[in-house]
Amino acid sequence: MQYDLLVTGGEVIDPGAGLRGLMDVGIAGGKIVAVAPSLPASEARREISAKGRLVMPGLVDMHAHVFVNGHDMGCQTDHFCQASGVTTLCDAGSAGSSNFAGLRHVLDQEVRTRVRAFVNLSAIGITGTSRGGELSHFPYADPEGCARTIAENPDLAIGVKLRFGPGLVWEYSAEPVKLARRTADMAGGVPMMMHITDSPVPLPDLLEHMKPGDIVTHCYHGRAHGIMGQEKEFLLKEVVEAQRHGIIFDCAHGRNHFNFRMIERALDQGFLPDTISTDLTMTTATKGPVWDLPTTMSKLLHFGMPLDEVVRRATAAPAKIMGYEGTVGTLRPGANADISIFELRDGSFDMRDSDGDTITAKRRLLAQTTIKDGRIWYVRPAGV
Ligand SMILES: [Zn+2]
Incomplete structure (x- = not known):
């Protein structure tokens, strides 16, 4: 098995590394080892589908x-x-x-x-x-x-x-x-x-x-x-x-x-x-x-x-x-496998600033799954 974990089918967005598009992310030994349009699921111990989601560092x-x-x-x-x-x-x-x-x-x-x-x-x-x-x-x-x-x-x-x-x-x-x-x-x-x-x-x-x-x-x-x-x-x-x-x-x-x-x-x-x-x-x-x-x-x-x-x-x-260039905040192979899978949810969301002013945003980022050092650290409960 090449990968401990494979995040598949998500829209990778990592502007710091110049990565953007539908890609799979392969993780082994707590590090990111591959990012490519298609990685073999047969080589992964576990797979998470990120279909319809944004995959970020x-x-x-x-x-x-x-x-x-x-x-x-x-x-x-x-x-x-x-x-x-x-x-x-x-x-x-x-x-x-x-x-x-x-x-x-x-x-x-x-x-x-x-x-x-x-x-x-x-x-x-x-x-x-x-x-x-x-x-x-x-x-x-x-x-x-x-x-x-x-x-x-x-x-x-x-x-x-x-x-x-x-x-x-x-x-x-x-x-x-x-x-x-x-x-x-x-x-x-x-x-x-x-x-x-x-x-x-x-x-x-x-x-x-x-x-x-x-x-x-x-x-x-x-x-x-x-x-x-x-x-x-x-x-x-x-x-x-x-x-x-x-x-x-x-x-x-x-x-x-x-x-x-x-x-x-x-x-x-x-x-x-x-x-x-x-x-x-x-x-x-x-x-x-x-x-x-x-x-x-x-x-x-x-x-x-x-x-x-x-x-x-x-x-x-x-x-x-913070002194983490190339190891944190990036999906480049070799970096720590810290990955956040987000939903960009459509709707009407009231948001406030620090001085009491409000807006109604039409989109909102919502964390769905958080992976830290290659381990799943958080999964949003269904329906929330
Ligand atoms: Zn402060």
Whole structure:
């Protein structure tokens, strides 16, 4: 037997690998070993029909949270991921130098989803108290500890996280950005990811201190000083320039960061997010408006982003940033056999943004089967 598992008859869509069309996918030893229009079922121990479905790489969520306040999705991370076709995610700075070991413990003991993480510049990580954010008190900034944590966890930590917003930083100037950038350099030139929602400082003043490969997250927020400045009409030329120079713009939906009017205007002006992500936490996964990554992707489809562009930004593009190029977020032979089988369901689906605006989408992506490392990890119950 050549294959442990064969996924047959589905429409393969893997724009990162240039694969598109009706194809079978052969899996052996937890890896993808063949993708071709027809593979012999007689050579497979088990076969799954994906007829009428889309076959994609396991989705990669560039921005989610496993460990906000020291718990959050925590041990339920797999539960949310497997039912939405997500096999890999990046924790966007839930933990800092003082509690990163706790995040690591939860991941090692409780979570099978493949995870990498940004380390918060603040020693305490994201605490979510009403008494101020993690860097509102300057002594919580721990550049040395952050850089050391990244160096000590090379299999997990990939960069520095900074949340720049009102009440989140000790000073409303570019200083916090400069410190985060210096910390990323101290850690060996890793990327930094900066949250920008409702920034008290114009975005161009912050972008100036970022490097190609750094990430601006929540790029479609509808609050102050976003990608269209205070007028919210036209893209700032500095933003267009920054993206052209390799600064990555991640959409990270979240409770406060995804505004339909901003999305519509940005897409009209040709500004697409480089990565599509959820900023998922326990609250937004169970009470909305985020729910999951396929829902965020469906919202962007509604606003006219082509399916291929949507899939690329939730598979190969984030996988590359997370250091998984060629092994995750792709169906190329040799890659880990993470595969998501989706239905693109027609109907009328009400969807909400972060500011109470609603749309009725005509199509929606729905995960049917999730395969991780060659094993079937989730099958949607019949009739749901
Ligand atoms: Zn976040």
